[in-house]
Amino acid sequence: MAHPLSGAAAIVGLGITPQGRVYGNTPLGFAVDAVQLALADAGLQRGDLDGLLLNPGLAWADMGMGSFQLQQAMGLRDLRLSATMNLGGATACAMIQHAAQAIAAGLATTVACVFSDAPLKPEQPAGERSSSGSAYGFVRGWEAAYGYFGVNAMYALVARRHMHRYGTTQDHLGAVAVAQRRWANLNPAAQMHAQPLTLEDYHRSRWIVEPFHLFDCCLVSNGGLAVIVTGPERARDLRQPPVYIRGMAQGHLGGDPSETLSSGAVLSREPAFRMAGLTLRDVDVVELYDCYSFTVIVTLEDYGFCAKGEGGPFAAENATGPGGRLALNTGGGQLSSFYMWGMTPVSEGVIQVRGAGGRRQVAKHDVALVSGNGGVLSTHSTLVLAREPS
Amino acid sequence: MTAYAKPLPQITREMAPFWEGARRHELVVQRCRGCGAYRFPARDLCSRCLSREAEWARVSGRGTVFSYAVMHQVYHPGFAAEVPYAVVVVELAEGARLVSNLVGCPLRDVTIGMPVEVVFEEVTPEVTLPKFRPAARR
Numbered sequence: 001m002a003h004p005l006s007g008a009a010a011i012v013g014l015g016i017t018p019q020g021r022v023y024g025n026t027p028l029g030f031a032v033d034a035v036q037l038a039l040a041d042a043g044l045q046r047g048d049l050d051g052l053l054l055n056p057g058l059a060w061a062d063m064g065m066g067s068f069q070l071q072q073a074m075g076l077r078d079l080r081l082s083a084t085m086n087l088g089g090a091t092a093c094a095m096i097q098h099a100a101q102a103i104a105a106g107l108a109t110t111v112a113c114v115f116s117d118a119p120l121k122p123e124q125p126a127g128e129r130s131s132s133g134s135a136y137g138f139v140r141g142w143e144a145a146y147g148y149f150g151v152n153a154m155y156a157l158v159a160r161r162h163m164h165r166y167g168t169t170q171d172h173l174g175a176v177a178v179a180q181r182r183w184a185n186l187n188p189a190a191q192m193h194a195q196p197l198t199l200e201d202y203h204r205s206r207w208i209v210e211p212f213h214l215f216d217c218c219l220v221s222n223g224g225l226a227v228i229v230t231g232p233e234r235a236r237d238l239r240q241p242p243v244y245i246r247g248m249a250q251g252h253l254g255g256d257p258s259e260t261l262s263s264g265a266v267l268s269r270e271p272a273f274r275m276a277g278l279t280l281r282d283v284d285v286v287e288l289y290d291c292y293s294f295t296v297i298v299t300l301e302d303y304g305f306c307a308k309g310e311g312g313p314f315a316a317e318n319a320t321g322p323g324g325r326l327a328l329n330t331g332g333g334q335l336s337s338f339y340m341w342g343m344t345p346v347s348e349g350v351i352q353v354r355g356a357g358g359r360r361q362v363a364k365h366d367v368a369l370v371s372g373n374g375g376v377l378s379t380h381s382t383l384v385l386a387r388e389p390s
Numbered sequence: 391m392t393a394y395a396k397p398l399p400q401i402t403r404e405m406a407p408f409w410e411g412a413r414r415h416e417l418v419v420q421r422c423r424g425c426g427a428y429r430f431p432a433r434d435l436c437s438r439c440l441s442r443e444a445e446w447a448r449v450s451g452r453g454t455v456f457s458y459a460v461m462h463q464v465y466h467p468g469f470a471a472e473v474p475y476a477v478v479v480v481e482l483a484e485g486a487r488l489v490s491n492l493v494g495c496p497l498r499d500v501t502i503g504m505p506v507e508v509v510f511e512e513v514t515p516e517v518t519l520p521k522f523r524p525a526a527r528r
Binding site for chain 1: 396397398399400402405431456457458459460461462463465466469472474475477479489490491502503517519521
């Protein structure tokens with residue numbers, strides 16, 4: 001018997017504001033824009049919303065009760081579900097899970113899930129802002145005395161362990177960056193659309209924190225991104241083909257990621273696919289959270305696309321770019337498209353399942369696997385999206 | 391003599407004994423009274439046994455490099471003349487892992503598993519930083 005949550009809700013609206021060095025808007029303003037775009041995409045009115053979930057980006061900073069502020073800014077009345085959530089990059093899939101659960105339980109009918117951020121300022125290079133580790137609250141004062149700054153360095157320490165333990169190489173990391181850039185070159189909305197990248201370019205690019213070159217690290221983007229989730233009856237009558245939420249799960253490992261060298265996919269993959277009634281072999285397109293090229297390698301392993309430790313060789317066999325064996329991060333991902341945390345892979349999963357990917361559209365697009373990851377491999381969420389509800 | 395240009399550690403209530411030990415050229419690490427685990431940085435609660443009782447114990451200062459990252463970006467002007475430099479995680483013989491720097495070791499020679507031992511760098515009259523240098527294999 002099918003799981004009662006499987007196919008009980010669908011993503012029916014997608015709103016993506018301009019991304020990247022977009023100035024003159026606030027995090028709240030980007031959020032409003034994204035919800036309006038998503039409503040228009042679905043053919044819904046703002047009065048149709050009765051739920052609002054917000055993942056505030058860095059620039060929301062101390063703006064507490066973000067979902068309530070967004071409700072007030074948009075003049076939304078009589079909501080039945082509202083929350084401001086933060087699991088880092090795992091939030092986007094998790095928001096959609098909470099929306100689907102509320103809809104399935106009859107506690108809400110139509111929920112907007114929203115991310116926005118505006119960390120870039122006109123005078124600041126993107127790299128400097130993105131690597132401001134103190135903004136993430138990870139770096140304690142004593143660490144600065146040793147020159148240990150930023151999330152890039154935190155991930156680099158874990159990546160170095162993976163290289164030591166499993167023999168992952170710089171070429172393996174570079175293969176991920178190059179494959180995703182090739183997808184971005186087919187995606188006119190990608191920030192790096194017009195810029196090709198070869199493995200030689202990758203090796204020549206400047207170091208950020210070894211073993212990470214510039215192109216191992218995600219972009220930084222100002223912008224907003226929203227999706228609308230509703231039940232299957234309403235979904236069938238709307239403007240876009242529904243993207244059904246067939247499976248979902250979370251997995252938050254805890255402990256030290258430099259010991260586990262794993263993402264929470266090792267916990268979430270089995271229940272998510274069991275709920276969906278599907279297996280990895282049924283997946284046509286894969287959108288994995290990619291704050292770093294390294295994160296993709298680990299996540300490939302943890303979903304079972306290859307054995308543990310073999311994510312590097314798997315990626316390097318040229319298997320994940322356009323025309324490869326696995327359609328992976330088909331919009332270019334956060335490395336080459338735009339950085340809306342977990343909403344980047346979610347949005348590309350929706351586009352692909354709809355068949356709206358243009359030149360980058362994958363031929364068979366019945367099932368998409370989407371992952372979110374946050375807090376240095378510490379939080380994880382999984383969605384299995386599909387064209388059919390069962 | 392020019393002023394020390396790098397950021398100084400915030401000497402918090404939890405970490406004060408660590409810095410006081412360093413000034414005496416002793417490496418001291420917090421140890422849980424509940425389960426005996428060494429931990430760094432210091433904190434009020436043991437995540438293994440949930441004990442709130444802890445003490446400070448002098449440790450050998452010997453360990454191995456658990457991981458390292460080579461910093462190329464200048465996040466603070468005090469490090470401008472130093473990039474690229476290595477941030478290392480040292481796993482002490484007693485078990486705790488410390489973030490620190492290596493001295494007396496060219497970047498190309500840094501490897502995971504290399505034996506290291508503590509040295510003390512007096513950077514101001516008030517602050518001494520425990521750092522590590524390559525040690526003979528034992």
